[in-house]
Amino acid sequence: MEEEIKNNDCYSDCCCKEDKKYKAMNACGTSGGAVYGLGMIGAAVYYIQHANTFWMGVLGLLKAIVWPAFLVYKFLELFKM
16 A cells, blocks of 8 residues: 555656546646736736726726736737747
8 A cells, every 4th residue: 555655646756647546636736826816816906996987897807817818918029029
């Protein structure tokens, strides 16, 4: 039993694949969702504060969901790529 657990230890390396028996998940790439979530909340607050009408606020919420696309677009535009 110890040998099976040792072979499926996710903390020894960050390249863990999902294991059918232990359902191990990748423990090294979990912070991206938190960064995206905080960015989405911040973008929603920004867009809602600057909205003049109700529908502009709704549009702001939709923009807040896809804020990384705007960020990448501006980055590529800035560096003329």
